[in-house]
Amino acid sequence: MGSEFNRRDAIKRAMAIGVVAIPSASLLSACASSSGGDKNKPVATGTKSAANPLGVKNGAPLEAFVFKGGFGDDYIKSAETVYNTTYGTTVKHTGTQGIGPKLQPRFANNTPPDFMDNSGADNLDTAALAKEGKLLDLTPLLDAPTIDDPSKKVRDVLVAGTVEQGQFGSQAMYALNYAFTVYGSWYSNKLFQEKGWTYPKTFDEMIALGAKTKAAGIALFTYPGKYPYYVHFDLLAQIGKVGGKEVLNAIDDLEDGAFQVDAVKTVLAYYEELAAKKYFLAGSEGKTHIQMQTDWTKGKAALVADGSWVENEAAPTMPKDFDLAVGPLVGAGDSDKMPFGTLYAAAGEPFIVAANGKNPAGGMELLRIMLAKKQTDNFTNTIKSLTCVANSAEGLTLTPGLASANTALKAAGSNVLNARIQDWYKKLNNETIGNLTAQLLTGDITAAKWIEGAQKASDATKKDSSVPKFKHSA
Amino acid sequence: MRHGKYRFIIGFLAIPLALYGVLVISPFVQDFQISLTDWTGLTPDKHYIGFENYRKIIHNHLFWQSLWHNVLLLLIVPVVTLALGLFFAFMLNVGGRRKGSASVAGVWGSGGYKIIFFFPQVLSVAVIAILWQQIYNPDPDEGLLNVLLKGVGIGGQTWLGDPKLALACIMAVMVWANVGFYVVLFSAGMASIPTEIYEASLLDGANRSTTFFRVTLPLLADTVATGWVYMGIIAMDAFAYVQLMSVNDGGPNEKTDVVPLLLFKTAFRDNSQYGLAAAMGVAMLIVTLVFAALTLRLARRDRLEF
Numbered sequence: 001m002g003s004e005f006n007r008r009d010a011i012k013r014a015m016a017i018g019v020v021a022i023p024s025a026s027l028l029s030a031c032a033s034s035s036g037g038d039k040n041k042p043v044a045t046g047t048k049s050a051a052n053p054l055g056v057k058n059g060a061p062l063e064a065f066v067f068k069g070g071f072g073d074d075y076i077k078s079a080e081t082v083y084n085t086t087y088g089t090t091v092k093h094t095g096t097q098g099i100g101p102k103l104q105p106r107f108a109n110n111t112p113p114d115f116m117d118n119s120g121a122d123n124l125d126t127a128a129l130a131k132e133g134k135l136l137d138l139t140p141l142l143d144a145p146t147i148d149d150p151s152k153k154v155r156d157v158l159v160a161g162t163v164e165q166g167q168f169g170s171q172a173m174y175a176l177n178y179a180f181t182v183y184g185s186w187y188s189n190k191l192f193q194e195k196g197w198t199y200p201k202t203f204d205e206m207i208a209l210g211a212k213t214k215a216a217g218i219a220l221f222t223y224p225g226k227y228p229y230y231v232h233f234d235l236l237a238q239i240g241k242v243g244g245k246e247v248l249n250a251i252d253d254l255e256d257g258a259f260q261v262d263a264v265k266t267v268l269a270y271y272e273e274l275a276a277k278k279y280f281l282a283g284s285e286g287k288t289h290i291q292m293q294t295d296w297t298k299g300k301a302a303l304v305a306d307g308s309w310v311e312n313e314a315a316p317t318m319p320k321d322f323d324l325a326v327g328p329l330v331g332a333g334d335s336d337k338m339p340f341g342t343l344y345a346a347a348g349e350p351f352i353v354a355a356n357g358k359n360p361a362g363g364m365e366l367l368r369i370m371l372a373k374k375q376t377d378n379f380t381n382t383i384k385s386l387t388c389v390a391n392s393a394e395g396l397t398l399t400p401g402l403a404s405a406n407t408a409l410k411a412a413g414s415n416v417l418n419a420r421i422q423d424w425y426k427k428l429n430n431e432t433i434g435n436l437t438a439q440l441l442t443g444d445i446t447a448a449k450w451i452e453g454a455q456k457a458s459d460a461t462k463k464d465s466s467v468p469k470f471k472h473s474a
Numbered sequence: 475m476r477h478g479k480y481r482f483i484i485g486f487l488a489i490p491l492a493l494y495g496v497l498v499i500s501p502f503v504q505d506f507q508i509s510l511t512d513w514t515g516l517t518p519d520k521h522y523i524g525f526e527n528y529r530k531i532i533h534n535h536l537f538w539q540s541l542w543h544n545v546l547l548l549l550i551v552p553v554v555t556l557a558l559g560l561f562f563a564f565m566l567n568v569g570g571r572r573k574g575s576a577s578v579a580g581v582w583g584s585g586g587y588k589i590i591f592f593f594p595q596v597l598s599v600a601v602i603a604i605l606w607q608q609i610y611n612p613d614p615d616e617g618l619l620n621v622l623l624k625g626v627g628i629g630g631q632t633w634l635g636d637p638k639l640a641l642a643c644i645m646a647v648m649v650w651a652n653v654g655f656y657v658v659l660f661s662a663g664m665a666s667i668p669t670e671i672y673e674a675s676l677l678d679g680a681n682r683s684t685t686f687f688r689v690t691l692p693l694l695a696d697t698v699a700t701g702w703v704y705m706g707i708i709a710m711d712a713f714a715y716v717q718l719m720s721v722n723d724g725g726p727n728e729k730t731d732v733v734p735l736l737l738f739k740t741a742f743r744d745n746s747q748y749g750l751a752a753a754m755g756v757a758m759l760i761v762t763l764v765f766a767a768l769t770l771r772l773a774r775r776d777r778l779e780f
Contacts, residue, residue: 282614291616438722
């Protein structure tokens with residue numbers, strides 16, 4: 001028996017068969033994944049009417065795939081309930097934290113959900129999706145009447161800057177950013193009143209305040225070293241305040257020498273001085289945003305550069321009588337191009353509708369429902385955040401931080417800045433320049449080195465053909 | 475007759491081989507195929523661009539820096555983990571004082587230690603990373619390590635925020651998380667070593683360290699080699715540890731970036747460059763294969779039957 005049968009031979013031959021079989025298996029799967037194309041899928045369309053301006057088909061299924069993070073997803077479900085009763089269907093709802101890895105194969109196979117909230121740390125690159133033609137242009141939604149007042153178009157009730165925030169180098173709006181975030185230096189009004197401090201208006205006053213807080217055993221600022229680009233919420237906008245919107249737009253547009261201008265030098269010199277005087281809480285460079293917020297709510301630091309979500313996020317450690325307030329951007333003084341009160345504020349939480357989904361009209365209609373007063377009130381009341389609908393917080397009882405943000409936003413009027421580099425060129429802003437900022441704040445590099453490094457990184461991004469480029473419309 | 479046997483054998487092997495082919499080999503082949511394209515992962519369309527992605531990687535200094543960090547992990551983490559694992563397993567099983575009739579015993583309370591050592595193994599990497607993030611908190615009053623250091627009069631460190639310490643901090647967590655498994659693995663290996671060999675060496679007057687280096691280690695060589703390959707693969711990955719714990723995704727200042735994290739960022743964040751990310755995957759595959767081949771070759775030796 002042993003001579004006529006050799007175990008090793010049998011395995012070898014079986015392996016050989018396997019080796020032949022394997023490439024054919026992968027060929028098969030390769031075919032399956034590359035044969036998608038734009039198939040003529042049935043798209044649900046209904047008859048347009050005054051009550052149904054987008055032409056949603058009654059009873060047609062709709063799939064919502066949404067980010068369930070800090071805001072939860074109950075506010076979306078609330079809008080879905082309205083959709084369900086109006087159009088006699090049940091929206092298929094999925095809420096998840098890891099939106100990107102789950103959506104990517106859906107897009108790759110041309111079977112995306114209709115309606116998505118593309119947010120969170122693992123979100124898909126909205127700009128790349130737009131560039132690939134995967135997203136529906138939401139212009140019909142912008143031109144549709146609102147639910148509350150049919151004489152007004154959706155476009156007319158949005159906060160200024162919302163439409164631009166959803167544009168990627170053309171007039172088409174691919175994302176509706178639903179939440180409106182006010183950025184700035186956040187502080188405890190109670191602490192400031194107890195110590196007799198006032199929120200400063202200029203760099204010099206801020207540095208003087210730093211001496212006072214230090215004397216009281218409190219650091220002036222803290223920041224999360226894990227996400228050093230938090231500091232950019234103030235830093236970039238301050239460049240805009242000092243030098244005007246054009247300077248900030250030049251940085252967004254990756255223009256040659258955009259960082260080598262006086263406004264940048266002035267702002268960076270201020271940060272260099274803060275670092276040299278050790279006005280940042282020691283150890284900040286190793287902290288997560290939660291650890292940073294905890295230090296701040298415990299009174300170890302006076303100010304943090306953050307967004308209005310901080311009220312919700314820091315709530316577990318924030319004392320009841322903290323009296324949260326936001327201060328607008330400080331600048332060089334009267335020589336600044338924009339007055340004191342200028343704010344950095346932007347719409348966030350991008351909602352997108354798939355271009356080749358089964359029910360694009362339904363996706364847009366769900367967004368139209370979300371923009372109705374009933375839904376924005378629900379969002380502001382439960383999530384404690386403003387929405388992209390102008391004056392939607394009127395008449396609501398706001399928490400201290402939100403009320404302060406709302407007041408600051410009103411006072412700023414049209415002096416609202418937004419640095420698009422933060423969402424157009426994430427790697428450049430968060431990682432490359434973020435690393436420079438982290439080193440600047442620990443005193444490892446000078447302001448001049450920061451500017452040199454940032455310019456170099458900006459030039460490299462400009463030259464990199466794999467990065468899609470965007471421009472502010474003139 | 476002979477023919478029938480082959481059919482019999484192949485019949486048994488066909489299903490496992492087909493599974494292996496579809497689940498293991500075909501992703502590798504597809505990864506290589508994707509690495510030759512400019513695919514974004516967001517559409518079914520891809521265009522072949524030859525070895526352009528590989529050219530990009532070769533000229534990317536961040537890739538080489540990340541690979542260097544992987545190599546550092548590969549050199550340090552397995553050595554430390556296995557050495558600690560061996561040491562603990564030896565002390566728990568053989569290293570104790572002789573008592574009563576048993577000629578070979580572990581140190582006092584070894585049963586309890588075994589459970590404690592194995593504990594991190596039942597925690598997910600995400601839990602471990604969050605746990606250690608709190609331990610490494612640089613705050614002098616909140617961070618566990620800094621509070622302990624203050625107790626003995628040493629100034630606080632920034633840990634994960636310090637470019638010189640960050641990678642070592644992550645390595646320490648990887649060792650901590652994995653050492654328990656090797657304690658158990660080596661304990662099982664030691665249990666299969668016949669006690670007569672230990673008794674003989676004791677009669678010859680061998681002390682603990684002689685017993686360890688002359689008896690335990692040579693007889694465990696195969697188990698250690700296997701453990702080495704496993705640890706090497708964990709070190710080559712390290713993705714979850716670095717992504718969850720490091721500051722600014724592989725920082726500070728890219729001092730903790732590893733290739734798998736760079737790959738992830740390239741595919742999911744930096745304009746969805748799946749083709750380029752796939753090429754990095756192929757590079758990692760080659761490095762891992764070389765490592766595994768070298769380890770198994772170096773560890774090849776005559777086996778002692780007992």
